[in-house]
Amino acid sequence: MFLWRALSGALAIAERLNSRGMGVEPNCKICHGSTESINHVLFQCSAALQLWSGAGFTLPSFVMAHSLEENFSYVFNLMEDSNRPQSLIRTIPWVLWLIWKNRNSILYADTQESMERLLRAMSDEVEQWFLLNNTPSPATDLSGRLEDRDKWCPPASGFIKCNIHANWRNVHLHSGVAWIARDQAGNVSHHARDAIIHAPNHMVAELRCVIWALSSLRDLGVPRVIIAIDYHKVLEAINAPRQWPRFGDLLEQVVNFKEVFESLVFEGEKVSANGIPRDIAKIVLRDGRFHSYLAFGGPSWLHDRIAR
Numbered sequence: 196m197f198l199w200r201a202l203s204g205a206l207a208i209a210e211r212l213n214s215r216g217m218g219v220e221p222n223c224k225i226c227h228g229s230t231e232s233i234n235h236v237l238f239q240c241s242a243a244l245q246l247w248s249g250a251g252f253t254l255p256s257f258v259m260a261h262s263l264e265e266n267f268s269y270v271f272n273l274m275e276d277s278n279r280p281q282s283l284i285r286t287i288p289w290v291l292w293l294i295w296k297n298r299n300s301i302l303y304a305d306t307q308e309s310m311e312r313l314l315r316a317m318s319d320e321v322e323q324w325f326l327l328n329n330t331p332s333p334a335t336d337l338s339g340r341l342e343d344r345d346k347w348c349p350p351a352s353g354f355i356k357c358n359i360h361a362n363w364r365n366v367h368l369h370s371g372v373a374w375i376a377r378d379q380a381g382n383v384s385h386h387a388r389d390a391i392i393h394a395p396n397h398m399v400a401e402l403r404c405v406i407w408a409l410s411s412l413r414d415l416g417v418p419r420v421i422i423a424i425d426y427h428k429v430l431e432a433i434n435a436p437r438q439w440p441r442f443g444d445l446l447e448q449v450v451n452f453k454e455v456f457e458s459l460v461f462e463g464e465k466v467s468a469n470g471i472p473r474d475i476a477k478i479v480l481r482d483g484r485f486h487s488y489l490a491f492g493g494p495s496w497l498h499d500r501i502a503r
């Protein structure tokens with residue numbers, strides 16, 4: 196019940212505050228209908244029920260009478276129900292988290308996004324989390340390294356391998372850019388996505404993506420980095436900048452990073468081995484997600500539950 200403990204610890208709920216003698220209004224500030232307990236906020240409040248149902252779960256009426264532990268057991272058992280679509284039940288931890296975040300933004304930030312938007316953002320997060328965490332295991336990669344490079348290969352021990360991609364279409368449209376950093380075990384340490392504008396061609400978009408990824412990795416204090424790119428012209432230019440005067444300014448910025456890192460290597464990657472950053476960069480354009488976004492691995496509060 197890691198998630199339950201994490202949430203219980205985080206929720207500043209009227210019932211809990213009052214049990215410590217803080218004397219706050221005991222009723223739910225959203226529906227005003229009942230005492231504001233954790234159980235109420237997550238499973239019984241009208242705002243929660245709306246999000247559960249919007250996400251595709253009709254909670255049975257017994258949740259109103261059941262305890263918090265019973266309600267958690269009920270939804271966690273749903274996650275193991277093989278008769279339901281996997282794509283649906285795997286969202287359950289995110290739905291709980293969304294209900295909690297939504298309550299906070301209504302109460303403290305005084306804003307409420309439409310339910311459709313919230314749910315869309317949530318399923319994007321879920322999709323991305325599973326995309327990032329379905330990386331091949333190091334055991335299968337070892338044979339990949341020996342036989343072919345069609346699959347993603349992990350870096351040597353002590354290095355972080357950062358796969359990047361810029362989804363450039365034309366000078367007028369935004370380009371989605373993404374990077375994902377993994378260690379020798381294939382674990383994701385960070386990933387990020389952003390949108391850039393006014394890139395006149397694919398080359399400029401990729402170079403700006405390289406600079407953005409390197410700046411982030413420098414700020415994160417990563418010492419040894421491999422940048423893996425599937426647009427091979429960029430590699431040629433980085434290796435022989437004087438032959439590419441048109442991109443001189445950008446190339447100079449890239450080359451200057453060699454002094455920032457203990458080790459900085461640029462590697463060619465096959466398109467087939469670069470699928471994850473390509474997919475993330477696509478999401479930027481497909482869903483109009485133009486705000487920048489940087490995350491540590493997947494949401495850490497979920498690891499325990501997912502592993503189980």
Ligand SMILES: [Zn+2]
Pocket residue numbers: 223224225226227228229235236239240241242
């Ligand atoms: Zn309520």
